Structures are given as structure tokens and as C-alpha cells.
Amino acid sequence: xxxxxxxxxxxxxxxxxxxxxxxxxxxxxxxxxxxxxxxxxxxxxxxxxxxxxxxxxxxxxxxxxxxxxxxxxxxxxxxxxxxxxxxxxxxxxxxxxxxxxxxxxxxxxxxxxxxxxxxxxxxxxxxxxxxxxxxxxxxxxxxxxxxxxxxxxxxxxxxxxxxxxxxxxxxxxxxx
Amino acid sequence: xxxxxxxxxxxxxxxxxxxxxxxxxxxxxxxxxxxxxxxxxxxxxxxxxxxxxxxxxxxxxxxxxxxxxxxxxxxxxxxxxxxxxxxxxxxxxxxxxxxxxxxxxxxxxxxxxxxxxxxxxxxxxxxxxxxxxxxxxxxxxxxxxxxxxxxxxxxxxxxxxxxxxxxxxxxxxxxxxxxxxxxxxxxxxxxxxxxxxxxxxxxxxxxxxxxxxxxxxxxxxxxxxxxxxxxxxxxxxxxxxxxxxxxxxxxxxxxxxxxxxxxxxxxxxxxxxxxxxxxxxxxxxxxxxxxxxxxxxxxxxxxxxxxxxxxxxxxxxxxxxxxxxxxxxxxxxxxxxxxxxxxxxxxxxxxxxxxxxxx
Numbered sequence: 001x002x003x004x005x006x007x008x009x010x011x012x013x014x015x016x017x018x019x020x021x022x023x024x025x026x027x028x029x030x031x032x033x034x035x036x037x038x039x040x041x042x043x044x045x046x047x048x049x050x051x052x053x054x055x056x057x058x059x060x061x062x063x064x065x066x067x068x069x070x071x072x073x074x075x076x077x078x079x080x081x082x083x084x085x086x087x088x089x090x091x092x093x094x095x096x097x098x099x100x101x102x103x104x105x106x107x108x109x110x111x112x113x114x115x116x117x118x119x120x121x122x123x124x125x126x127x128x129x130x131x132x133x134x135x136x137x138x139x140x141x142x143x144x145x146x147x148x149x150x151x152x153x154x155x156x157x158x159x160x161x162x163x164x165x166x167x168x169x170x171x172x173x174x175x176x
Numbered sequence: 177x178x179x180x181x182x183x184x185x186x187x188x189x190x191x192x193x194x195x196x197x198x199x200x201x202x203x204x205x206x207x208x209x210x211x212x213x214x215x216x217x218x219x220x221x222x223x224x225x226x227x228x229x230x231x232x233x234x235x236x237x238x239x240x241x242x243x244x245x246x247x248x249x250x251x252x253x254x255x256x257x258x259x260x261x262x263x264x265x266x267x268x269x270x271x272x273x274x275x276x277x278x279x280x281x282x283x284x285x286x287x288x289x290x291x292x293x294x295x296x297x298x299x300x301x302x303x304x305x306x307x308x309x310x311x312x313x314x315x316x317x318x319x320x321x322x323x324x325x326x327x328x329x330x331x332x333x334x335x336x337x338x339x340x341x342x343x344x345x346x347x348x349x350x351x352x353x354x355x356x357x358x359x360x361x362x363x364x365x366x367x368x369x370x371x372x373x374x375x376x377x378x379x380x381x382x383x384x385x386x387x388x389x390x391x392x393x394x395x396x397x398x399x400x401x402x403x404x405x406x407x408x409x410x411x412x413x414x415x416x417x418x419x420x421x422x423x424x425x426x427x428x429x430x431x432x433x434x435x436x437x438x439x440x441x442x443x444x445x446x447x448x449x450x451x452x453x454x455x456x457x458x459x460x461x462x463x464x465x466x467x468x469x470x471x472x473x474x475x476x477x478x479x480x481x482x483x484x485x486x487x488x489x490x491x492x493x494x495x496x497x498x499x500x501x502x503x504x505x506x507x508x509x510x511x512x513x514x515x516x517x518x519x520x521x522x523x524x525x526x527x528x529x530x531x532x533x534x535x
Contacts, residue, residue, distance in 0.1 A: 018391070024499040028215045032495070035214040042217045 055139050060122045062140040063115055064162030065155070066133075072103060073159070074134035077110040081126035081135055089119035090126060113155040117143045136162065188286045192275055193267055196483070201436040202232030204490050211491065215498045242425035247314075250422060254313035259423065259430035261306030266437035269296045273444045274354040276454050276479035277463055278470050284454070284479060285354055292353035293341050296445055297334070300400065303438065304330040307402075307409065307419050310431070314422040322418025325505065326409035329399055332512040333406075337396035339520035340389045343527035344449055347382055353448050361455030361462040366390075368451075371458050378534045385527040390450050392520050397442045399512065401435060403493060405500040406508055443489035444482075451485055454478035 013019055034040040044051065068074050077094035095111035097104050126135045138161055145151040153161070206221065206229065213220025221228040246252060272292040276284030289295050304327060311323015344366060348356050363372035366386045369379040399406040410418030420431045447453060455462060461474050470478075503511070 021496070021500065025495060028495060028499045031217055032211065032214045035217055040217060043219045045219070 052139070059139050060124045060137045062117065062122075062138055062143050062153070062161060063120065063124075063126055063135055063158075064138050064140075064153075065113060065135055065158040066162040066165035067159060069164065069166045071164070073109060074132045074165075075110050075113065076106055076132055076134070077108045077113075078131065080129045080131065084125045084129045086123060086125065087119040087121050089116045089121075090114070091116075110155065113158060115153045115158065117145075117151045117153055118148065133165070133167065136165065138162065184282055185286060188282075188284070189271075192286060193270055196275075197267065197270055197437060197440060198433070200440055200483075200486075200490075201433050202236065203229075204436050204440065204494075205235070205432075206232050207491065208494050208497075211494045212498045215495070236429070239426050239429035244425045244427065247422050249315050251313040251315060254309045255422075256427070258306045258310035258313060259427045259434070261309060262303050262434035263306075263430045263437065265299045265302040265306075266434045266441060268299050269441045270437075270444070272296060272353055273441065273448060274357050274453055275444070275482045277475055279472060279475035279479070283354065284475065288352065288354055290352045292351055292356070293345065293445070293449070294351065296441075297338055297341075300438070300441075301330070301334055303434065306431075306434070310423070311409075311419040314419070316422060318415045318417070318421045319419045322409045322415050322421070326402065326419060329402075329406065329408060329508060329512075332509060333396040333399035333516070336392055336512060336516035336520045337400060339517070339524060340392035340396060341449060342520075342524045343385045343389050346524070346527050346531065347386070353453070357448055357453030357455060358463070358465075360452040365452035365455070365457070366450045368457060378530070381530050381534065382527065385523050385530065386450070388519060388523045388526075390446075392516050392523070393446060393450070395511075396516065397446065398493070398496070399508070401438045401442055403435075403439065404497040405503050407502060408505055408508060411502055439493055440486065440490060443486045443493065446489060447482065447485040451489075453485075454482040456481055 031040075065073065065075055077092055079092050079094065082088075082090045082092045091112070091114045092110050093112040094108050097106055097109050103109075122137065124137050127137050140161060143151070209231070210220040210222075210228065221231040224230040224234045246255060271286040272289050272295050274283075274285040274288075278284055307326040307330070308323050311319045311321075311326065314320070314323075344356075345351060347366070348359055350356055350359065360366060364370055364375070364379060367383075367390060369375070369383055373379060398404075402409050408418075409415075410420065412418075415421070420428055423431060455478070461477060463470050463474075
């Protein structure tokens with residue numbers, strides 16, 4: 001159904017258009033003055049000033065792997081994150097943990113763990129799905145590289161970003 | 177004696193056109209970006225040089241170093257001709273603008289023609305050919321539409337532009353821009369008749385048609401230079417970039433420079449006709465006659481005054497651009513043909529009546 005837009009009936013001085021120009025210029029010049037006099041500051045000079053300290057708690061930056069307090073990698077290569085990743089940025093090559101290893105009970109660990117940061121959409125589903133709390137989204141956001149290969153984070157890089165995370169993980173509790 | 181005139185003219189051309197107007201074009205591009213940024217609560221280009229002042233230089237280098245690409249489907253000869261046809265008339269009009277009284281006995285105007293405003297309109301209207309050629313030679317739909325719009329818009333507003341100047345010429349009784357400025361310096365600016373002969377009933381009554389003229393002239397100038405709110409030939413939301421869609425690198429830069437040069441020369445003309453050109457208000461430091469000896473520091477002050485006024489008017493152009501939304505095409509045509517044409521005609525009659533009554 002067509003809607004007839006009612007046009008406002010303008011006074012003669014409004015039809016002259018000049019009062020409209022003047023009131024418009026009052027607004028723009030007001031902004032001009034406020035910005036120039038520094039009363040209003042919106043833009044941040046990015047590379048010099050950064051937003052880092054003000055990032056919110058729930059900020060989702062680059063995903064990274066973490067180790068636990070015993071310097072053991074938490075990831076058990078279950079590949080749930082690989083399967084849930086919407087843009088398929090994660091590639092995991094699992095391997096068996098040899099029986100003489102201290103952590104042989106865990107059975108499986110990632111041999112290679114690659115996240116393609118060109119593909120990653122920072123959705124956080126990997127962190128959400130991980131049963132071992134091994135992958136977390138950190139607050140790093142300026143992920144750059146000069147080649148495609150450089151933009152793929154391998155296992156070493158992921159642990160370098162992730163570091164150690166202390167917290168309860170039941171899997172390696174011998175009593176369980 | 178001829179070679180002296182030639183040398184003096186060459187020096188004035190080089191200094192006024194290439195050392196002042198072209199850098200002013202670059203600076204007004206920078207000012208455009210900084211002012212628009214401030215109006216929109218942003219910062220704008222502030223990295224290259226102090227406060228980003230060298231941004232224009234960086235832009236120029238970028239334009240020069242970019243690949244000069246000519247698409248396959250264009251009509252090559254006209255495609256190459258068009259940018260020059262936009263740039264050259266814009267700079268040529270600066271020949272008759274008096275940008276100062278005189279310096280070391282030399283009149284500060286390149287060509288002291290007795291048909292100043294007519295020359296400006298005659299040459300400025302040539303730049304429409306550049307735009308039409310660009311639109312047609314590009315051989316694709318957006319430039320074509322932009323060119324068509326530019327043609328009708330510039331031709332329509334040329335009428336009201338020319339007619340709006342007629343009352344002023346009637347008042348001054350003079351077509352020589354230097355004499356017009358001198359008259360204003362002695363008898364009050366057209367828009368500020370507060371000294372000399374301006375302080376009379378005639379001066380105050382004539383202020384009404386002059387004000388109408390100024391509004392018509394400024395608005396037509398916006399339309400002539402394709403600036404917002406009348407930038408329909410290149411409105412980026414509908415026509416990509418209008419008539420210069422197919423252009424890149426230095427050829428695009430010529431369109432860009434031509435547009436800004438036209439804006440600066442237009443401001444210069446408005447300053448000369450309405451705001452007393454190089455003269456200071458209230459007759460300060462005004463020479464007695466056109467041939468009077470002017471001390472060199474008076475001459476420098478006059479040149480500075482002219483450029484201050486021009487720069488203020490350019491800032492006005494810029495603020496208007498970032499204040500008003502674009503007109504619709506039928507509104508533009510209606511404004512030009514139904515309102516401004518009639519107002520300008522009526523204004524001529526009104527001026528004539530006032531002058532006849534007070535003669």
C-alpha cells in the first residue's frame with residue numbers, strides 16, 4: 001500500500017531557505033569549534049595511543065593455546081574446535097602420547113596445531129567448545145604479516161601468545 | 177618598452193598563478209579535509225608535515241607516480257583533451273583579477289582589461305566543454321550522465337550568474353575590475369557602504385539589490401563550480417564519481433585542481449565585485465587615484481587583504497559543503513530557471529529604478 005508522506009507546510013521565511021542554511025551552519029560550526037578547541041575528543045591517534053587498557057573483560061582477540069601450571073599442554077587433540085570452527089581456520093594433526101611418557105594416561109596430544117589468522121573470525125566458539133579449557137581468546141588484535149604463511153599461527157606461536165593458565169582441570173587428577 | 181611589459185606580465189603570471197593560486201589550491205584541498213574532519217568530530221590528515229600541511233605535496237607525488245591508465249573503450253583524443261580543458265580556463269580567468277593595488281609602480285593585475293567580468297564569464301564558461309568532453313569521451317554510463325548533468329546545470333546557472341552582476345556594473349558604471357575595486361575602496365564596499373559616497377540614501381537603497389545580487393551570485397557560483405549542494409555532475413552516491421569516473425592519476429588530478437582553481441577564482445571574483453577586492457574597510461590606506469604612487473608596504477598590505485578575503489570565502493565554501501545536503505535535480509533546475517533567473521532580472525530593473533529615481 002502506498003503511503004502518502006505529508007509534507008510540512010513551510011512558512012514564507014522557511015521557504016527562503018536562508019534561515020535553514022544559517023541554522024545548519026550553526027550546527028556544523030558548533031562541531032567545528034568544539035573539535036578544534038579540544039572540548040570534544042572522539043578520535044584516538046591509533047599507533048601512538050592505544051585502547052589496550054580499556055579493553056573489556058569479554059574482548060575476543062586472537063585465539064591461543066595455554067599450558068597448565070605443570071608446563072603441560074592442556075590440549076588433548078580432541079579436534080572439537082577444528083570441527084566447530086565456522087571458517088575452518090583450525091587444523092590439528094593429533095598424535096599418540098608414547099606409553100613411557102609421564103602423561104601417557106592422556107593418550108593423545110596435538111602434533112601440529114595451526115590457526116589461519118586470515119580465516120579466523122574471532123567468534124570464540126573454539127574457546128566455548130573446548131572440554132579441556134586449552135584454547136582461549138586473548139586480547140591481541142593487531143595480527144599482521146607480510147605473507148599468507150606468516151599469518152598462520154603454528155603450535156609454538158600459539159603457546160607463546162597463550163602462556164600458562166592456572167586453573168582446575170579434572171582430566172589429570174589421578175584419583176578420578 | 178614592450179619587453180618591460182612582457183617581463184612584468186610574466187613575473188606576475190608566474191607569481192600569482194603558479195606560486196600563489198596553485199599552492200592555494202593545494203592548501204584548500206588540505207583545508208577542505210581538515211575542516212570537514214573537524215565538523216564531523218574527526219581529526220583529518222595530520223601526519224604529513226606539521227598539522228598535515230604537507231599532505232597536499234604527498235597527494236601530488238602520489239598523483240604523479242600513479243600509472244596513467246587509459247581504458248580501452250574511451251575515445252582517446254578527447255579523453256586526453258578534457259582534463260586540460262577544465263584546468264586551463266579556470267586558471268586563465270585569474271588574469272583579470274586585481275590581487276593588489278600596485279607594488280613598485282606596477283599594477284597588481286596580470287591583464288588590466290576594460291571588460292573584466294565579461295572576460296571571466298566568457299572564459300569560465302569554456303570549462304563546461306572539458307566536462308562535457310570528459311563525460312562523452314569516457315564512453316560509459318556514469319560519466320555520460322555526469323556530463324549531461326554538468327552541461328545543463330552550468331549553462332542554466334551561467335544566466336543567473338551573469339545577470340546578478342549586471343546591477344553592480346550599473347552601479348559602478350565600469351567594467352574594469354581595478355577601477356571597480358578603487359571605487360569601492362573610496363566609496364564603500366558593495367556589501368559594506370559605510371564610508372565615502374556609500375553613506376547616502378542612494379548607497380543604502382542600493383544595498384538591497386546588491387544583497388540580492390550577492391546571494392544569487394554566490395549560489396550560482398556554487399552551481400558553476402559543481403560544489404555541494406549542487407554537485408550533481410559527480411555525486412558519488414549515484415554516479416560513482418560522475419564525469420571523472422574513468423580518469424586516474426594526473427588526469428584526474430587536473431579535474432580536481434581545475435575544480436578547486438575555479439572555486440578560488442570564483443571567490444576572487446566575488447571578493448572583487450562585492451567585498452572591495454584588495455581594499456581595507458573604511459577607506460584605510462586607500463590610494464587617491466588609479467595612478468597614485470602607493471608605498472610598497474601599502475601594496476603588500478593590499479595583497480594580503482585580498483588573499484585574506486579569498487581564503488575566508490573559500491572557508492565559507494567548505495563549511496557550506498559540509499552543512500547542506502545535495503539538491504534533487506528537478507529542484508536544482510527549478511531554482512535556477514524559475515527563481516534565480518527571475519530574481520536576477522527583477523533585480524536589474526529594481527537597481528535601474530533606484531538609480532533613475534535618485535539620479
